[in-house]
Every structure is written in C-alpha cells, then in structure tokens.
Amino acid sequence: MRLYSMPSSGNSYKLRLLLALLGRAVDLVDCEHGSAALAQVKPLLPYGKLPALRLDDGTMLAESDAILWYLGEGTDFIPADPVARAQMLGWMFWEQYSHEPVVAVRAALLWYPDRAAQATPERLADLLERGHAVLRVMENRLADRDWLAGDAVSLADICLYAYTHTAGARGGFDMARFPAVGRWLDRIAALPGYVGLDG
The missing domain is CATH 3.40.30.10 (Glutaredoxin)
Structure with missing residues (x-):
C-alpha cells in the first residue's frame, strides 16, 4: 500500500x-x-x-x-460491542464536523505562512472561544473514563488525538483547563508502537 x-x-x-x-x-x-x-x-x-x-x-x-x-477493520481498534462501535463512530463524525473545523483550522492559520492573511484577530478569537468549548466536550467525556468509546482505545481516540495533542502548541489553546484530556493524551502516547507527529 x-x-x-x-x-x-x-x-x-x-x-x-x-x-x-x-x-x-x-x-x-x-x-x-x-x-x-x-x-x-x-x-x-x-x-x-x-x-x-x-x-x-x-x-x-x-x-x-x-x-x-x-x-x-478486524482489529481491536473497532469495538465488538455494537453500542460502543456506534459511540466510536459518533466521536469520529463529531471530530470532522465540530472539532477539526475549529481546533485544526486555528492551528493551520497560525502554523502555515500561506494562511496568515486569513488569520484576522477576530477570526482567531472566535476560533479560540469555540475551540475551548469543543475541548470542554472532550474533557467532560473523559472526566471519569479512560477512552472515548468502550473500555479500550478505539479509532475514536486515534482520530481525535491527531489535532488535540497539538492544540496547545500549534493552536494556542489553554490545555491546562482540560486535565482529563491531558491524561488521555498521555495514555495514547504510552501505547506500544506509538509514533509522534514527526515520527
């Protein structure tokens, strides 16, 4: 492949x-x-x-x-339980429709030079506020559980980790507000075989 x-x-x-x-x-x-x-x-x-x-x-x-x-498909990253599987898909859809358009877009405006002209103070402020609200949704979900769907790491966690783990460094989000998200990020980074963004 x-x-x-x-x-x-x-x-x-x-x-x-x-x-x-x-x-x-x-x-x-x-x-x-x-x-x-x-x-x-x-x-x-x-x-x-x-x-x-x-x-x-x-x-x-x-x-x-x-x-x-x-x-x-066929791995432990897709839960066998149909409810957990549906929850996993729900988080994956939410990532593309609610999380990525805010968290990733703000990071891209700040990170890529060709997008600097679109990074107006008003737009950045709006994305910051909305991004903190999106991260709060994750914080609430992870406050009393290790993973987003089911009892083990799933595609939902991999999916949402990608832009969340750089939300502070690239997007300027205040990740200290979200300690449960921080612990979840650490759990994913500790998985066997993990590679970082630059790996």
Whole structure:
C-alpha cells in the first residue's frame, strides 16, 4: 500500500499513527504543500485532497476517517460491542464536523505562512472561544473514563488525538483547563508502537 499524506497534517498523522500501532508498514509519499509529489498525485485523488491510500490493486481510498475504518477493520481498534462501535463512530463524525473545523483550522492559520492573511484577530478569537468549548466536550467525556468509546482505545481516540495533542502548541489553546484530556493524551502516547507527529 502507498499512503499519500502531508506530514504536518493531523488528518494524515492519524493514519500514520494507527499504522504504527498496528505494526503495519506502507510506502509513505510526502505531499506537503507545493511539493512535486502533490502536483503529480492530485489528479488521482478521489476528492481532490489528502490523505489518500492506494491499495495494492490500485484502488484509491480517501477521507482520513474512512481510511481509518478500512485499516482498523478486524482489529481491536473497532469495538465488538455494537453500542460502543456506534459511540466510536459518533466521536469520529463529531471530530470532522465540530472539532477539526475549529481546533485544526486555528492551528493551520497560525502554523502555515500561506494562511496568515486569513488569520484576522477576530477570526482567531472566535476560533479560540469555540475551540475551548469543543475541548470542554472532550474533557467532560473523559472526566471519569479512560477512552472515548468502550473500555479500550478505539479509532475514536486515534482520530481525535491527531489535532488535540497539538492544540496547545500549534493552536494556542489553554490545555491546562482540560486535565482529563491531558491524561488521555498521555495514555495514547504510552501505547506500544506509538509514533509522534514527526515520527
């Protein structure tokens, strides 16, 4: 398999993290902004964006959480219990519709030079307030439990870890407000096979 990804992107990182936790090797193609590899692969991307996973038969899969599901199929990262599985999917949908558009967008505005013009003080302040509210949802969920869905780490945790673990450093969010989230981040970083964003 070949994974086309932006190393600095959380959506790409969540796939690399799951692959590392599963002990699976793939051919990684760096398609960071402006790279020659990105220009070459862009016409092949099903939705015109990264990440994308090319299977051995040439099939291209897109959308990070759909690829997570594909890679997680048949593993312990997808709960056997149907209720826990539905909760896992709920958190994954929530990540794409509520968490990523706030937490990841604020980090991108501050991190990528080509987005600096969009980083107005008003927009950054709005994203900061909304991001803290989103992180509070996670804090409340994790206050009395180790994982987001079920009794063990699942795709939901991998999915939400990607942008949450850099929310303070890249997005300027006050992570000290969320001690349960901090403990959860530490639990994921302690998983066997873990690799960091730059790993």
